[in-house]
Amino acid sequence: MVSMKAFLLFVLVTFNPTKTITLKVDSNNKEKEESFTPLSQYTLDLFKEINDQHLSFEVLEIALKGYSELSLKNKLRNKKFLTIIDMSLSANTERMFIIDMEKRILVEKKLVAHGMKTGYEFASKFSNEQSSHKTCLGFFITGELYNGRHDLSMKLDGQEYSNDNARNRGVVVHSADYVSCEYIESNGRLGRSFGCPAIEKEGYEETVNKLQGGSCYFIYYPSRSYLSRSRIVNSRKEFVLNQSGNVSFIK
Secondary structure, eight states, X not given: OOOTTSEEEEESSOOOTTSOEEEEEEETTEEEEEEEEEHHHHXXXXXXXXXXXXXXXXXXXXXXXXXXXXXXXXXXXXXXXXXEEETTSOTTSOOXXXXXXXXXXXXXXXXXXOBTTTBSSSBOOOOOSTTXXXXXOEEEEEEEEEEEXXXXXXXXXEOSTTTTTHHHHTOEXXXXXXXXXXXXXXXXXXXXXXXXXXXXXXXXXXXXXXXXXXXXEEEEOOOHHHHHHOTTTTOOOOEEEOTTOOEEEOO
């Protein structure tokens, strides 16, 4: 597996953002050649393979950039899954996407709540502050499972200025009765949390069991402030990925 420890010896072809390139790498003290695809092309290929009407190409590209950045920093102990929550979509839409990076498929799509002061059906206001009852944006790494006030829950560790207070705030993934199609039918919209990305109870344990322990978890909204200030979003590294989602970079 290619990581920051893998020493890039040389590039066999000139870098081109639309072509697959071959890198000779030294991984685990064994030199070998692997084929990698530049991030822009990898995103386009994966976007076409997933082919979901609600998953935005732009959001997917930012999510893959963050996944690549965190992977190269050896922060992802669970590299198999990438979770994307697009808060620009209606709460009545399945806006949580879980991608298996090894198989390159969308394995789950779920309803997810936002904070009660973030908005009604549509989210619009976000915060990293204690007791704000608002959702926070950006890249997280999933933490451990525990039993708390919402029974089985999953900790989240924010990786950016916009969400680094998540653990102290108690922003976690948990299940809730107010996240369901039945609730939408009765109330006209999904219920809301105190800021947690709460999800539906059906299949909940299976979901958190595979995401816990160090996977990339991204909550997106087209906030000018966030997009302009995020160091991850604005990274200038030229990432390349292979078919299994392993990451390297050209410069």
